[in-house]
Amino acid sequence: xxxxxxxxxxxxxxxxxxxxxxxxxxxxxxxxxxxxxxxxxxxxxxxxxxxxxxxxxxxxxxxxxxxxxxxxxxxxxxxxxxxxxxxxxxxxxxxxxxxxxxxxxxxxxxxxxxxxxxxxxxxxxxxxxxxxxxxxxxxxxxxxxxxxxxxxxxxxxxxxxxxxxxxxxxx
Amino acid sequence: xxxxxxxxxxxxxxxxxxxxxxxxxxxxxxxxxxxxxxxxxxxxxxxxxxxxxxxxxxxxxxxxxxxxxxxxxxxxxxxxxxxxxxxxxxxxxxxxxxxxxxxxxxxxxxxxxxxxxxxxxxxxxxxxxxxxxxxxxxxxxxxxxxxxxxxxxxxxxxxxxxxxxxxxxxxxxxxxxxxxxxxxxxxxxxxxxxxxxxxxxxxxxxxxxxxxxxxxxxxxxxxxxxxxxxxxxxxxxxxxxxxxxxxxxxxxxxxxxxxxxxxxxxxxxxxxxxxxxxxxxxxxxxxxxxxxxxxxxxxxxxxxxxxxxxxxxxxxxxxxxxxxxxxxxxxxxxxxxx
Numbered sequence: 013x014x015x016x017x018x019x020x021x022x023x024x025x026x027x028x029x030x031x032x033x034x035x036x037x038x039x040x041x042x043x044x045x046x047x048x049x050x051x052x053x054x055x056x057x058x059x060x061x062x063x064x065x066x067x068x069x070x071x072x073x074x075x076x077x078x079x080x081x082x083x084x085x086x087x088x089x090x091x092x093x094x095x096x097x098x099x100x101x102x103x104x105x106x107x108x109x110x111x112x113x114x115x116x117x118x119x120x121x122x123x124x125x126x127x128x129x130x131x132x133x134x135x136x137x138x139x140x141x142x143x144x145x146x147x148x149x150x151x152x153x154x155x156x157x158x159x160x161x162x163x164x165x166x167x168x169x170x171x172x173x174x175x176x177x178x179x180x181x182x183x
Numbered sequence: 184x185x186x187x188x189x190x191x192x193x194x195x196x197x198x199x200x201x202x203x204x205x206x207x208x209x210x211x212x213x214x215x216x217x218x219x220x221x222x223x224x225x226x227x228x229x230x231x232x233x234x235x236x237x238x239x240x241x242x243x244x245x246x247x248x249x250x251x252x253x254x255x256x257x258x259x260x261x262x263x264x265x266x267x268x269x270x271x272x273x274x275x276x277x278x279x280x281x282x283x284x285x286x287x288x289x290x291x292x293x294x295x296x297x298x299x300x301x302x303x304x305x306x307x308x309x310x311x312x313x314x315x316x317x318x319x320x321x322x323x324x325x326x327x328x329x330x331x332x333x334x335x336x337x338x339x340x341x342x343x344x345x346x347x348x349x350x351x352x353x354x355x356x357x358x359x360x361x362x363x364x365x366x367x368x369x370x371x372x373x374x375x376x377x378x379x380x381x382x383x384x385x386x387x388x389x390x391x392x393x394x395x396x397x398x399x400x401x402x403x404x405x406x407x408x409x410x411x412x413x414x415x416x417x418x419x420x421x422x423x424x425x426x427x428x429x430x431x432x433x434x435x436x437x438x439x440x441x442x443x444x445x446x447x448x449x450x451x452x453x454x455x456x457x458x459x460x461x462x463x464x465x466x467x468x469x470x471x472x473x474x475x476x477x478x479x480x481x482x483x484x485x486x487x488x489x490x491x492x493x494x495x496x497x498x499x500x501x502x503x504x505x506x507x508x509x510x511x512x513x514x515x516x517x518x519x520x521x
Contacts, residue, residue, distance in 0.1 A: 051408070
């Protein structure tokens with residue numbers, strides 16, 4: 013009962029306030045909101061090969077080559093400059109890229125070089141670069157020629173030689 | 184001699200200077216088909232304004248999202264059903280389920296009840312909260328706005344002015360059926376998906392006649408550029424403003440020019456990123472609507488219940504003087520006058 017009386021008293025207060033509110037009639041409440049859009053240059057890579065394969069090598073008297081093409085396209089249609097690079101793997105000796113023989117008893121490596129571009133003589137960078145190439149207008153893909161080179165004169169031991177390469181496009 | 188092989192892994196799509204590499208063998212590591220899982224979020228700022236008259240069907244907006252849905256095949260229908268905790272979950276404002284109560288900071292209470300969109304009180308298991316069909320998406324996900332939960336406030340309660348609160352936690356389960364809709368919460372198949380609904384109820388007595396509950400973030404997304412010309416973009420119509428005004432109160436929502444307007448045209452508003460700008464406009468429809476500039480606004484009459492309206496942001500085709508990559512933003516203030 014006490015609670016009821018208290019409730020009634022407060023109701024009277026509320027009604028008085030409500031009446032005042034009607035007299036002043038108008039009010040305004042505000043809230044900010046955000047509008048966003050994003051402009052991002054996005055490039056994609058499609059490799060037309062996943063493996064450089066020198067095939068079955070029985071003699072290393074001449075330098076061997078194998079080629080592949082990396083397809084790069086950027087979606088902003090505005091000739092985005094980009095670079096292609098490949099960090100040195102754990103098999104490298106200094107800056108020399110090497111494939112490792114999977115027969116650990118042989119314990120040897122074969123040097124190879126990775127060349128990039130139409131001239132076929134430029135060594136690919138092992139550190140990040142964003143220059144050297146430019147995507148075509150219209151969002152289509154451009155091909156980047158890659159050549160792996162196995163220099164002549166290396167000692168061959170029986171085994172399966174491989175190296176993991178990570179090709180990166182930076183823009 | 185065995186073959187000599189040099190492996191090449193390809194570099195994936197990446198941001199400048201960030202070493203994110205996609206290896207070819209990732210494709211072999213896909214998990215097995217996932218079970219359906221769903222989540223829902225309620226908006227705790229949306230209120231009911233009570234003036235002593237009966238209120239029923241006051242919709243509380245909720246967003247739900249489900250993943251792990253079957254891809255392809257027949258259309259899958261779903262129903263979201265209450266479970267046994269509906270009979271015992273009183274909420275934070277009171278100690279009973281029928282009615283439930285909301286409580287003011289001063290300790291006064293106001294009776295209310297939660298109901299399904301169909302009007303059934305949420306006091307027992309196996310009540311259909313919401314139902315529909317999953318869009319047959321290739322991604323196996325579905326999300327949207329759920330019309331699942333409403334609030335009812337009985338007439339003629341005399342209580343002091345103030346805001347009354349209760350938060351009711353309910354567990355709902357998803358049932359599914361292939362090919363046709365579910366007739367009840369015993370139809371179809373019970374999935375392992377539970378939705379935990381943390382339902383915030385705010386009921387205002389007296390006080391300001393209008394309240395802004397929820398404003399959207401209007402995301403235009405990624406712009407496309409062709410030879411320096413930015414293509415047009417419009418926001419989707421599923422981003423709503425939610426307001427509540429007392430029954431009978433007329434209201435008008437108007438919109439500021441934002442932080443970077445230029446000129447007097449309908450696309451005077453500009454998003455900014457560094458020293459680059461993109462013009463945009465706000466209007467009442469995706470195309471052919473009223474441009475929301477100056478005193479042009481959206482009007483309505485309050486019902487005491489949450490009301491929603493949608494505006495659209497449109498990026499017209501334009502050739503900006505410069506176009507810095509990154510996020511373009513602007514802040515507009517919505518004013519609700521009554």
